[in-house]
Amino acid sequence: MEYYREDSAILLAVDCIIFGFNGESLQVLLIKRDFEPERNKWSLMGGFVQPDESPELAASRVLKKLTGLENVYMEQCSVFGDPKREPNSRVVSICYFALIDTQKYTHILSEEYEANWFPLQNYPTLIFDHDQMIASAQHRLRIKAALYPILFELLPEKFTIPQIAALYEGVYNIEFDKRNFSRKLLSSDLIIKLEEKDKENSKKGAFYFKLNTAIYKEKIMSFLRYLPSWFPEN
Amino acid sequence: MEYYREDSAILLAVDCIIFGFNGESLQVLLIKRDFEPERNKWSLMGGFVQPDESPELAASRVLKKLTGLENVYMEQCSVFGDPKREPNSRVVSICYFALIDTQKYTHILSEEYEANWFPLQNYPTLIFDHDQMIASAQHRLRIKAALYPILFELLPEKFTIPQIAALYEGVYNIEFDKRNFSRKLLSSDLIIKLEEKDKENSKKGAFYFKLNTAIYKEKIMSFLRYLPSWFPEN
DNA sequence: ACAAAAGTGTTTTGAATACACCCATGG
DNA sequence: CCATGGGTGTATTCAAAACACTTTTGT
Incomplete structure:
Protein backbone atom coordinates (compact mmCIF):
# COMPACT_ATOMS: atom_id res chain seq x y z
CA MET A 1 0.00 0.00 0.00
CA GLU A 2 2.15 2.82 -1.18
CA TYR A 3 0.41 6.17 -1.26
CA TYR A 4 3.26 8.54 -1.97
CA ARG A 5 5.39 8.86 -5.04
CA GLU A 6 8.94 7.84 -4.23
CA ASP A 7 10.59 10.10 -6.74
CA SER A 8 11.60 12.71 -4.24
CA ALA A 9 13.28 10.39 -1.77
CA ILE A 10 16.38 11.91 -0.26
CA LEU A 11 19.44 10.52 1.47
CA LEU A 12 19.09 11.14 5.17
CA ALA A 13 22.14 11.19 7.38
CA VAL A 14 22.98 11.84 11.00
CA ASP A 15 26.11 13.63 12.18
CA CYS A 16 27.35 13.46 15.74
CA ILE A 17 28.94 16.36 17.52
CA ILE A 18 30.75 14.55 20.30
CA PHE A 19 31.76 16.78 23.18
CA GLY A 20 34.29 15.79 25.78
CA PHE A 21 36.13 17.49 28.60
CA ASN A 22 39.75 16.79 29.40
CA GLY A 23 39.82 18.69 32.68
CA GLU A 24 41.03 21.82 31.00
CA SER A 25 38.97 22.66 27.94
CA LEU A 26 35.91 21.51 26.08
CA GLN A 27 36.84 19.19 23.21
CA VAL A 28 35.16 17.81 20.15
CA LEU A 29 35.89 14.41 18.63
CA LEU A 30 36.63 14.47 14.90
CA ILE A 31 37.57 11.80 12.40
CA LYS A 32 39.53 11.69 9.20
CA ARG A 33 37.15 10.44 6.56
CA ASP A 34 38.23 7.13 5.09
CA PHE A 35 35.89 7.27 2.12
CA GLU A 36 35.03 9.48 -0.81
CA PRO A 37 34.17 12.23 -1.27
CA GLU A 38 36.54 14.36 0.78
CA ARG A 39 38.60 11.36 1.85
CA ASN A 40 41.27 12.16 4.44
CA LYS A 41 39.69 15.42 5.46
CA TRP A 42 38.54 16.12 8.99
CA SER A 43 34.87 15.72 9.62
CA LEU A 44 32.23 14.84 12.15
CA MET A 45 31.34 11.19 12.53
CA GLY A 46 28.17 10.43 10.64
CA GLY A 47 26.19 7.83 8.80
CA PHE A 48 23.03 7.24 6.86
CA VAL A 49 19.70 6.56 8.48
CA GLN A 50 18.73 3.05 7.46
CA PRO A 51 15.23 2.17 6.24
CA ASP A 52 14.34 0.30 9.42
CA VAL A 62 27.22 5.84 14.70
CA LEU A 63 28.40 6.97 18.12
CA LYS A 64 28.95 3.42 19.27
CA LYS A 65 30.84 2.55 16.11
CA LEU A 66 33.34 5.30 16.83
CA THR A 67 33.57 5.28 20.60
CA GLY A 68 32.33 1.88 21.68
CA LEU A 69 30.00 3.64 24.11
CA GLU A 70 26.30 3.08 24.66
CA ASN A 71 23.68 4.85 26.77
CA VAL A 72 25.37 8.15 26.18
CA TYR A 73 23.62 11.48 26.67
CA MET A 74 22.51 12.57 23.20
CA GLU A 75 20.23 15.26 22.02
CA GLN A 76 18.82 16.12 18.63
CA CYS A 77 19.78 19.52 17.36
CA SER A 78 19.46 21.23 14.00
CA VAL A 79 18.80 19.70 10.62
CA PHE A 80 21.05 20.83 7.80
CA GLY A 81 19.41 20.41 4.48
CA ASP A 82 20.55 22.97 1.96
CA PRO A 83 20.45 21.30 -1.48
CA LYS A 84 24.03 22.39 -2.12
CA ARG A 85 25.52 21.49 1.22
CA GLU A 86 27.29 18.56 -0.38
CA PRO A 87 28.53 19.35 -3.87
CA ASN A 88 27.85 15.97 -5.44
CA SER A 89 24.86 14.52 -3.64
CA ARG A 90 21.68 15.60 -2.00
CA VAL A 91 22.01 14.63 1.64
CA VAL A 92 19.97 16.07 4.49
CA SER A 93 21.65 15.62 7.83
CA ILE A 94 20.18 15.59 11.31
CA CYS A 95 22.68 16.62 13.95
CA TYR A 96 22.98 15.13 17.39
CA PHE A 97 25.27 16.25 20.12
CA ALA A 98 26.67 13.74 22.57
CA LEU A 99 28.30 14.36 25.92
CA ILE A 100 30.84 11.79 26.96
CA ASP A 101 33.21 11.27 29.82
CA THR A 102 36.52 11.04 28.01
CA GLN A 103 37.82 8.62 30.62
CA LYS A 104 35.29 6.07 29.41
CA TYR A 105 36.44 6.54 25.85
CA THR A 106 38.95 3.71 25.88
CA HIS A 107 38.81 2.88 22.18
CA ILE A 108 42.17 3.05 20.53
CA LEU A 109 41.52 6.25 18.68
CA SER A 110 43.27 5.61 15.42
CA GLU A 111 42.41 1.96 15.08
CA GLU A 112 39.48 2.13 12.71
CA TYR A 113 39.15 5.84 12.23
CA GLU A 114 41.82 8.38 12.56
CA ALA A 115 39.93 10.11 15.31
CA ASN A 116 41.17 12.88 17.52
CA TRP A 117 40.02 15.25 20.19
CA PHE A 118 40.34 18.92 19.35
CA PRO A 119 39.68 21.93 21.53
CA LEU A 120 36.51 23.76 20.53
CA GLN A 121 38.50 26.95 20.30
CA ASN A 122 40.81 25.51 17.68
CA TYR A 123 39.88 22.64 15.47
CA PRO A 124 40.83 21.98 11.84
CA THR A 125 38.74 23.02 8.86
CA LEU A 126 35.95 20.57 8.33
CA ILE A 127 34.13 19.32 5.26
CA PHE A 128 30.83 20.71 4.05
CA ASP A 129 28.87 22.59 6.72
CA HIS A 130 30.28 20.69 9.67
CA ASP A 131 31.68 23.86 11.22
CA GLN A 132 28.19 25.33 11.32
CA MET A 133 26.94 22.11 12.83
CA ILE A 134 29.44 22.39 15.65
CA ALA A 135 28.59 26.05 16.19
CA SER A 136 24.90 25.32 16.38
CA ALA A 137 25.42 22.36 18.71
CA GLN A 138 27.62 24.49 20.92
CA HIS A 139 24.94 27.12 21.13
CA ARG A 140 22.34 24.58 22.03
CA LEU A 141 24.63 23.08 24.62
CA ARG A 142 25.04 26.49 26.19
CA ILE A 143 21.31 27.09 26.40
CA LYS A 144 20.57 23.64 27.74
CA ALA A 145 23.41 23.63 30.26
CA ALA A 146 22.19 26.93 31.65
CA LEU A 147 18.83 25.36 32.38
CA TYR A 148 19.74 21.81 33.31
CA PRO A 149 22.84 20.25 34.86
CA ILE A 150 23.70 18.20 31.77
CA LEU A 151 27.38 19.08 31.88
CA PHE A 152 27.86 16.47 34.57
CA GLU A 153 27.62 13.95 31.73
CA LEU A 154 31.05 15.12 30.69
CA LEU A 155 32.65 14.45 34.05
CA PRO A 156 34.05 11.21 35.45
CA GLU A 157 32.63 9.50 38.53
CA LYS A 158 34.82 11.51 40.85
CA PHE A 159 35.39 15.17 40.20
CA THR A 160 36.29 18.31 42.08
CA ILE A 161 34.41 21.59 42.20
CA PRO A 162 37.24 23.48 40.50
CA GLN A 163 36.96 20.97 37.64
CA ILE A 164 33.25 21.66 37.17
CA ALA A 165 33.95 25.35 37.35
CA ALA A 166 36.56 25.01 34.61
CA LEU A 167 34.05 23.06 32.54
CA TYR A 168 31.38 25.73 32.86
CA GLU A 169 33.93 28.40 32.15
CA GLY A 170 34.96 26.51 29.04
CA VAL A 171 31.41 26.07 27.81
CA TYR A 172 30.54 29.73 28.23
CA ASN A 173 34.02 31.06 27.61
CA ILE A 174 33.82 33.28 30.64
CA GLU A 175 35.25 33.49 34.15
CA PHE A 176 33.01 32.82 37.11
CA ASP A 177 33.65 33.73 40.70
CA LYS A 178 34.72 30.29 41.87
CA ARG A 179 33.64 31.01 45.43
CA ASN A 180 30.05 31.74 44.51
CA PHE A 181 30.04 28.92 42.00
CA SER A 182 31.14 26.45 44.61
CA ARG A 183 28.52 27.55 47.09
CA LYS A 184 25.77 27.47 44.56
CA LEU A 185 26.66 23.97 43.48
CA LEU A 186 26.81 22.71 47.04
CA SER A 187 23.47 24.22 47.92
CA SER A 188 21.90 22.45 44.93
CA ASP A 189 22.39 19.06 46.59
CA LEU A 190 23.46 17.75 43.22
CA ILE A 191 26.85 16.59 44.44
CA ILE A 192 28.00 14.44 47.34
CA LYS A 193 31.30 15.09 49.05
CA LEU A 194 33.78 12.22 49.24
CA GLU A 195 36.59 11.69 51.74
CA GLU A 196 39.35 11.80 49.17
CA LYS A 197 41.07 14.91 47.89
CA ASP A 198 42.63 15.66 44.55
CA LYS A 199 46.15 16.79 45.38
CA GLU A 200 47.35 16.99 41.80
CA ASN A 201 46.22 20.43 40.91
CA SER A 202 46.75 22.47 44.04
CA LYS A 203 48.65 22.51 47.24
CA LYS A 204 45.67 22.56 49.51
CA GLY A 205 43.88 19.94 47.46
CA ALA A 206 40.22 19.93 46.42
CA PHE A 207 37.71 17.42 47.72
CA TYR A 208 36.33 14.93 45.27
CA PHE A 209 32.58 14.78 44.82
CA LYS A 210 30.24 12.35 43.13
CA LEU A 211 26.95 13.07 41.46
CA ASN A 212 23.78 12.63 43.48
CA THR A 213 22.10 10.66 40.73
CA ALA A 214 18.76 10.54 42.53
CA ILE A 215 18.49 14.30 42.49
CA TYR A 216 20.08 14.53 39.07
CA LYS A 217 17.59 12.20 37.44
CA GLU A 218 14.46 12.93 39.36
CA LYS A 219 14.55 16.68 39.45
CA ILE A 220 14.47 18.41 36.10
CA MET A 221 15.68 21.34 37.98
CA SER A 222 16.60 24.87 37.43
CA PHE A 223 20.22 25.02 38.15
CA LEU A 224 22.51 27.91 37.58
CA ARG A 225 19.80 30.38 36.80
CA TYR A 226 16.95 31.96 38.51
CA LEU A 227 13.83 30.54 36.95
CA PRO A 228 10.34 31.82 37.58
CA SER A 229 7.87 29.28 38.81
CA TRP A 230 5.97 29.25 35.53
CA PHE A 231 8.99 28.30 33.45
CA PRO A 232 8.22 25.05 31.62
CA GLU A 233 10.08 22.07 33.01
CA ASN A 234 11.90 19.43 31.02
CA MET B 1 29.83 11.88 -9.57
CA GLU B 2 27.69 9.87 -7.20
CA TYR B 3 29.57 8.56 -4.20
CA TYR B 4 26.80 7.17 -2.04
CA ARG B 5 24.51 4.26 -2.69
CA GLU B 6 20.98 5.52 -3.15
CA ASP B 7 19.28 2.45 -1.82
CA SER B 8 18.52 3.92 1.55
CA ALA B 9 16.88 7.10 0.34
CA ILE B 10 13.92 8.12 2.50
CA LEU B 11 10.91 10.34 1.97
CA LEU B 12 11.51 13.57 3.83
CA ALA B 13 8.59 15.75 4.82
CA VAL B 14 7.99 18.95 6.73
CA ASP B 15 5.02 19.57 9.01
CA CYS B 16 3.97 23.01 10.14
CA ILE B 17 2.62 23.74 13.58
CA ILE B 18 0.91 27.06 12.94
CA PHE B 19 0.17 29.03 16.07
CA GLY B 20 -2.24 31.92 16.17
CA PHE B 21 -3.83 34.06 18.85
CA ASN B 22 -7.42 35.22 18.65
CA GLY B 23 -7.21 37.64 21.57
CA GLU B 24 -8.42 35.04 23.99
CA SER B 25 -6.54 31.79 23.61
CA LEU B 26 -3.64 30.28 21.73
CA GLN B 27 -4.82 28.45 18.64
CA VAL B 28 -3.39 25.97 16.18
CA LEU B 29 -4.32 25.76 12.51
CA LEU B 30 -5.27 22.29 11.32
CA ILE B 31 -6.46 20.91 8.01
CA LYS B 32 -8.62 18.04 6.91
CA ARG B 33 -6.44 15.90 4.69
CA ASP B 34 -7.71 15.73 1.14
CA PHE B 35 -5.57 12.80 0.08
CA GLU B 36 -4.79 9.24 1.10
CA PRO B 37 -3.86 7.79 3.46
CA GLU B 38 -6.03 9.09 6.31
CA ARG B 39 -8.11 11.23 3.99
CA ASN B 40 -10.61 13.48 5.78
CA LYS B 41 -8.86 13.24 9.11
CA TRP B 42 -7.48 16.25 10.93
CA SER B 43 -3.79 16.81 10.58
CA LEU B 44 -1.04 19.38 10.47
CA MET B 45 -0.28 20.98 7.14
CA GLY B 46 2.74 19.34 5.59
CA GLY B 47 4.50 18.43 2.40
CA PHE B 48 7.52 16.69 1.00
CA VAL B 49 10.91 18.29 0.72
CA GLN B 50 11.67 18.53 -2.96
CA PRO B 51 15.05 17.55 -4.42
CA ASP B 52 16.05 21.14 -5.14
CA VAL B 62 3.76 24.72 2.63
CA LEU B 63 2.83 27.57 4.95
CA LYS B 64 2.22 29.90 2.05
CA LYS B 65 0.12 27.34 0.28
CA LEU B 66 -2.22 27.17 3.21
CA THR B 67 -2.23 30.71 4.53
CA GLY B 68 -1.03 32.85 1.66
CA LEU B 69 1.51 34.40 4.01
CA GLU B 70 5.21 34.95 3.47
CA ASN B 71 8.01 36.19 5.71
CA VAL B 72 6.42 34.56 8.68
CA TYR B 73 8.30 33.77 11.87
CA MET B 74 9.24 30.10 11.62
CA GLU B 75 11.52 27.94 13.61
CA GLN B 76 12.77 24.43 13.15
CA CYS B 77 11.87 22.08 15.94
CA SER B 78 12.05 18.33 16.36
CA VAL B 79 12.44 15.67 13.71
CA PHE B 80 10.09 12.73 13.94
CA GLY B 81 11.52 9.68 12.27
CA ASP B 82 10.34 6.50 13.87
CA PRO B 83 10.18 3.86 11.11
CA LYS B 84 6.62 3.02 12.12
CA ARG B 85 5.27 6.53 12.51
CA GLU B 86 3.29 6.13 9.31
CA PRO B 87 1.88 2.65 8.91
CA ASN B 88 2.33 2.33 5.15
CA SER B 89 5.36 4.37 4.25
CA ARG B 90 8.67 5.41 5.67
CA VAL B 91 8.53 9.17 6.03
CA VAL B 92 10.78 11.24 8.24
CA SER B 93 9.29 14.59 9.10
CA ILE B 94 10.95 17.80 10.19
CA CYS B 95 8.65 20.03 12.22
CA TYR B 96 8.51 23.78 12.04
CA PHE B 97 6.43 26.05 14.15
CA ALA B 98 5.09 29.28 12.73
CA LEU B 99 3.69 32.28 14.57
CA ILE B 100 1.14 34.27 12.66
CA ASP B 101 -1.04 37.23 13.30
CA THR B 102 -4.47 35.79 12.63
CA GLN B 103 -5.70 39.13 11.35
CA LYS B 104 -3.33 38.78 8.41
CA TYR B 105 -4.68 35.35 7.66
CA THR B 106 -7.27 36.44 5.12
CA HIS B 107 -7.35 33.25 3.07
CA ILE B 108 -10.80 31.79 2.83
CA LEU B 109 -10.15 28.90 5.13
CA SER B 110 -12.15 26.19 3.50
CA GLU B 111 -11.41 27.11 -0.09
CA GLU B 112 -8.66 24.67 -0.87
CA TYR B 113 -8.25 22.92 2.43
CA GLU B 114 -10.82 22.44 5.05
CA ALA B 115 -8.71 24.36 7.55
CA ASN B 116 -9.71 25.51 10.98
CA TRP B 117 -8.31 27.12 14.06
CA PHE B 118 -8.53 25.07 17.23
CA PRO B 119 -7.65 26.04 20.77
CA LEU B 120 -4.48 24.32 21.95
CA GLN B 121 -6.35 23.08 24.98
CA ASN B 122 -8.88 21.24 22.86
CA TYR B 123 -8.20 20.12 19.32
CA PRO B 124 -9.36 16.99 17.52
CA THR B 125 -7.45 13.75 17.37
CA LEU B 126 -4.77 13.98 14.71
CA ILE B 127 -3.19 11.46 12.40
CA PHE B 128 0.10 9.68 13.07
CA ASP B 129 2.27 11.44 15.64
CA HIS B 130 0.98 14.94 14.97
CA ASP B 131 -0.20 15.34 18.57
CA GLN B 132 3.34 14.75 19.76
CA MET B 133 4.54 17.27 17.21
CA ILE B 134 2.24 19.91 18.60
CA ALA B 135 3.23 19.08 22.16
CA SER B 136 6.91 19.37 21.33
CA ALA B 137 6.41 22.61 19.41
CA GLN B 138 4.42 24.02 22.29
CA HIS B 139 7.20 23.18 24.67
CA ARG B 140 9.76 24.80 22.46
CA LEU B 141 7.57 27.85 22.09
CA ARG B 142 7.37 28.15 25.86
CA ILE B 143 11.10 27.96 26.29
CA LYS B 144 11.82 30.37 23.47
CA ALA B 145 9.16 32.87 24.50
CA ALA B 146 10.57 32.96 28.00
CA LEU B 147 13.90 34.03 26.61
CA TYR B 148 12.94 36.19 23.64
CA PRO B 149 9.91 38.33 22.88
CA ILE B 150 8.78 36.18 19.95
CA LEU B 151 5.13 36.17 21.00
CA PHE B 152 4.76 39.63 19.50
CA GLU B 153 4.73 37.83 16.16
CA LEU B 154 1.27 36.62 17.07
CA LEU B 155 -0.12 40.08 17.69
CA PRO B 156 -1.51 42.60 15.22
CA GLU B 157 0.07 46.00 14.61
CA LYS B 158 -1.90 47.57 17.40
CA PHE B 159 -2.40 45.73 20.65
CA THR B 160 -3.08 46.46 24.29
CA ILE B 161 -1.11 45.32 27.30
CA PRO B 162 -4.00 43.22 28.63
CA GLN B 163 -3.98 41.41 25.27
CA ILE B 164 -0.29 40.53 25.56
CA ALA B 165 -0.87 39.46 29.11
CA ALA B 166 -3.65 37.15 27.97
CA LEU B 167 -1.34 35.75 25.31
CA TYR B 168 1.43 34.99 27.78
CA GLU B 169 -1.08 33.52 30.18
CA GLY B 170 -2.36 31.30 27.39
CA VAL B 171 1.08 30.13 26.37
CA TYR B 172 2.10 29.20 29.89
CA ASN B 173 -1.36 28.33 31.11
CA ILE B 174 -0.88 30.41 34.22
CA GLU B 175 -2.11 33.68 35.69
CA PHE B 176 0.29 36.57 35.97
CA ASP B 177 -0.13 39.65 38.12
CA LYS B 178 -1.23 41.99 35.35
CA ARG B 179 0.11 45.04 37.17
CA ASN B 180 3.64 43.73 37.37
CA PHE B 181 3.44 42.34 33.87
CA SER B 182 2.45 45.70 32.51
CA ARG B 183 5.27 47.51 34.25
CA LYS B 184 7.84 44.99 33.16
CA LEU B 185 6.79 45.27 29.57
CA LEU B 186 6.85 49.06 29.63
CA SER B 187 10.29 49.16 31.19
CA SER B 188 11.58 46.91 28.41
CA ASP B 189 11.12 49.69 25.83
CA LEU B 190 9.77 47.04 23.49
CA ILE B 191 6.44 48.75 23.00
CA ILE B 192 5.43 52.27 22.06
CA LYS B 193 2.27 53.83 23.43
CA LEU B 194 -0.28 55.13 20.94
CA GLU B 195 -2.93 57.81 21.47
CA GLU B 196 -5.83 55.51 20.81
CA LYS B 197 -7.56 53.35 23.35
CA ASP B 198 -9.33 50.04 23.00
CA LYS B 199 -12.74 50.63 24.51
CA GLU B 200 -14.18 47.27 23.54
CA ASN B 201 -13.04 45.18 26.40
CA SER B 202 -13.29 47.44 29.41
CA LYS B 203 -14.97 50.57 30.63
CA LYS B 204 -11.81 52.50 31.29
CA GLY B 205 -10.26 51.34 28.05
CA ALA B 206 -6.68 50.15 27.51
CA PHE B 207 -4.16 52.11 25.48
CA TYR B 208 -2.99 50.61 22.22
CA PHE B 209 0.71 50.04 21.74
CA LYS B 210 2.84 49.19 18.76
CA LEU B 211 6.03 47.19 18.68
CA ASN B 212 9.30 49.07 18.80
CA THR B 213 10.76 47.13 15.90
CA ALA B 214 14.20 48.68 16.23
CA ILE B 215 14.57 47.31 19.73
CA TYR B 216 12.78 44.12 18.84
CA LYS B 217 15.06 43.29 15.96
CA GLU B 218 18.34 44.67 17.13
CA LYS B 219 18.37 43.48 20.67
CA ILE B 220 18.24 39.77 21.14
CA MET B 221 17.21 40.54 24.61
CA SER B 222 16.37 38.86 27.80
CA PHE B 223 12.81 39.60 28.37
CA LEU B 224 10.59 38.18 31.03
CA ARG B 225 13.34 36.46 32.86
CA TYR B 226 16.38 37.38 34.74
CA LEU B 227 19.31 36.28 32.66
CA PRO B 228 22.89 36.28 33.85
CA SER B 229 25.31 38.23 31.74
CA TRP B 230 27.01 35.11 30.46
CA PHE B 231 23.86 33.61 29.04
CA PRO B 232 24.37 32.99 25.35
CA GLU B 233 22.47 35.38 23.14
CA ASN B 234 20.43 34.52 20.10
C1' DA C 1 57.86 32.02 55.39
C1' DC C 2 55.00 32.55 51.56
C1' DA C 3 52.63 31.83 47.28
C1' DA C 4 48.60 29.86 45.49
C1' DA C 5 44.52 27.56 45.22
C1' DA C 6 40.32 26.02 48.09
C1' DG C 7 36.75 27.39 50.50
C1' DT C 8 33.67 30.29 54.17
C1' DG C 9 31.21 34.53 55.90
C1' DT C 10 29.07 38.64 55.05
C1' DT C 11 27.30 42.54 52.48
C1' DT C 12 25.20 44.71 48.56
C1' DT C 13 22.34 44.83 44.57
C1' DG C 14 18.43 44.23 41.86
C1' DA C 15 14.79 41.64 39.77
C1' DA C 16 10.58 39.28 40.99
C1' DT C 17 6.68 39.24 43.66
C1' DA C 18 2.99 41.08 46.50
C1' DC C 19 -0.36 44.21 47.29
C1' DA C 20 -2.62 48.89 48.67
C1' DC C 21 -4.64 52.12 46.17
C1' DC C 22 -5.97 55.51 42.44
C1' DC C 23 -8.18 56.13 37.63
C1' DA C 24 -11.74 56.13 34.08
C1' DT C 25 -16.07 55.00 32.50
C1' DG C 26 -20.47 52.45 31.20
C1' DG C 27 -24.37 50.98 33.20
C1' DC D 1 -22.67 56.01 42.25
C1' DC D 2 -20.58 51.90 41.98
C1' DA D 3 -18.67 47.81 39.75
C1' DT D 4 -15.02 46.72 36.72
C1' DG D 5 -10.92 46.44 34.52
C1' DG D 6 -6.60 49.56 33.75
C1' DG D 7 -2.84 51.17 35.76
C1' DT D 8 0.79 53.45 39.43
C1' DG D 9 3.42 53.50 43.88
C1' DT D 10 5.67 51.18 47.28
C1' DA D 11 7.23 47.34 50.30
C1' DT D 12 9.17 42.71 50.61
C1' DT D 13 11.79 38.83 49.36
C1' DC D 14 15.35 36.19 47.75
C1' DA D 15 19.00 34.88 44.58
C1' DA D 16 23.08 36.80 42.19
C1' DA D 17 27.16 39.19 42.52
C1' DA D 18 30.94 41.22 45.06
C1' DC D 19 34.54 40.71 48.04
C1' DA D 20 37.15 40.39 52.72
C1' DC D 21 39.16 36.77 54.86
C1' DT D 22 40.56 31.99 56.55
C1' DT D 23 42.45 27.42 55.53
C1' DT D 24 45.85 24.17 53.71
C1' DT D 25 50.13 22.71 52.00
C1' DG D 26 54.20 22.33 48.61
C1' DT D 27 58.18 24.70 47.81
Missing part, protein backbone atom coordinates in the same frame (compact mmCIF):
# COMPACT_ATOMS: atom_id res chain seq x y z
CA GLU A 53 15.99 2.67 11.83
CA SER A 54 14.95 5.86 13.58
CA PRO A 55 17.33 8.82 13.37
CA GLU A 56 17.98 8.51 17.12
CA LEU A 57 18.99 4.90 16.68
CA ALA A 58 21.19 5.81 13.74
CA ALA A 59 22.95 8.42 15.84
CA SER A 60 23.52 5.95 18.67
CA ARG A 61 24.82 3.37 16.25
CA GLU B 53 14.65 22.63 -1.97
CA SER B 54 15.90 23.11 1.56
CA PRO B 55 13.64 21.98 4.42
CA GLU B 56 13.20 25.62 5.46
CA LEU B 57 12.04 26.53 1.99
CA ALA B 58 9.70 23.55 1.92
CA ALA B 59 8.17 24.68 5.21
CA SER B 60 7.70 28.21 3.90
CA ARG B 61 6.16 26.91 0.73
